[in-house]
Amino acid sequence: MTTTRPVISIIIPVYNGERTISATINSVLAQTFTDFEIIVINDGSRDRTVEAVASITDPRIQLYSYPNARQATSRNRGIRHAQGDFFAFLDADDLWTADKLADQLAALQAYPEAGLAYSWTDYIDEGDRFVQAGRHQTINGDARAALLANNFIENGSNPLVRRSAIEATGEFEASLPPAEDWDYWLRLADHYPFAAVPKPQILYRLSSTSSSANLALQANQCQRVLNRAFERLPAEFQALRGRSTANLYKYLAWKALGSPPSRASSWAAIHYIIQYARYEPETIRELKFILVMLLKSGRQLLWPAQPAG
Numbered sequence: 001m002t003t004t005r006p007v008i009s010i011i012i013p014v015y016n017g018e019r020t021i022s023a024t025i026n027s028v029l030a031q032t033f034t035d036f037e038i039i040v041i042n043d044g045s046r047d048r049t050v051e052a053v054a055s056i057t058d059p060r061i062q063l064y065s066y067p068n069a070r071q072a073t074s075r076n077r078g079i080r081h082a083q084g085d086f087f088a089f090l091d092a093d094d095l096w097t098a099d100k101l102a103d104q105l106a107a108l109q110a111y112p113e114a115g116l117a118y119s120w121t122d123y124i125d126e127g128d129r130f131v132q133a134g135r136h137q138t139i140n141g142d143a144r145a146a147l148l149a150n151n152f153i154e155n156g157s158n159p160l161v162r163r164s165a166i167e168a169t170g171e172f173e174a175s176l177p178p179a180e181d182w183d184y185w186l187r188l189a190d191h192y193p194f195a196a197v198p199k200p201q202i203l204y205r206l207s208s209t210s211s212s213a214n215l216a217l218q219a220n221q222c223q224r225v226l227n228r229a230f231e232r233l234p235a236e237f238q239a240l241r242g243r244s245t246a247n248l249y250k251y252l253a254w255k256a257l258g259s260p261p262s263r264a265s266s267w268a269a270i271h272y273i274i275q276y277a278r279y280e281p282e283t284i285r286e287l288k289f290i291l292v293m294l295l296k297s298g299r300q301l302l303w304p305a306q307p308a309g
Helices: 021-029 049-054 071-081 100-110 144-149 163-169 180-189 212-232 235-258 263-279 283-302
Strands: 008-014 036-043 061-066 086-089 116-124 130-133 160-162 194-205
Touching (some): 008 021, 008 071, 021 036, 021 049, 036 071, 049 061, 061 071, 071 086, 086 100, 100 116, 100 160, 100 194, 116 180, 144 235, 160 163, 180 212, 212 235, 235 263
Parallel strands (some): 008 036, 008 086, 036 061
Antiparallel strands (some): 116 130, 116 160
């Protein structure tokens, strides 16, 4: 008896995701393109994640359980199980619109040289309500310069990638969380053009437990990603290093200010604003942005919000 390989392999790492994993998987099962397999990598969950996955009856779902090793390793484990000609990754609390796979596959079929297709991202809260739009940036072709400036793909739940590009690029770097996604897209961009689907198809879930506590780690890991990229890239890209670093600190400042107001988040924002001004090659043109950010940080520092009684 022969079996037909699926066109797309969807890899879902999950750790303690009992509250969201069913909705995530159901957003895959609702896709208009249906020739896929779903590979769920249970990363040592201690809740009822396994029971939640097992309760969904569909022969395309495969569940593998491993000791906890974090997301990059879980994706690499999923890649080793995957049989498809194209790979998609999906975090266990994010959602896709129903046309995501169909549109991204069509984009890659229309652009045979492209190794990766991506869509726009919108952000939702824990109740699936729209919070804000993502970057909504459209890049077709050589994505290296744009991707150095900002991770316009935004998250690991976004791209559809050719198997051949995955095999040529290798595995996710497990030592870079939470920046391993950006590192991987940059490595792919070294050798493959990108194809864009200019519509929001990834719904990235923001958690109310997010805080500025991990911003220092994120700053360090993102800087490592940039250093790794610039070490690989030819001379014509080196002039982008200052602007890339400035944009990183600009993003971190906004993220600190988007955290629940506190003295810690305010001091973090001030630190990142100063670093941004240090690396921004055209600081004078950005003074308005810097002043607004400093004023907002100072207001939070002097008058932090009181916890709800």
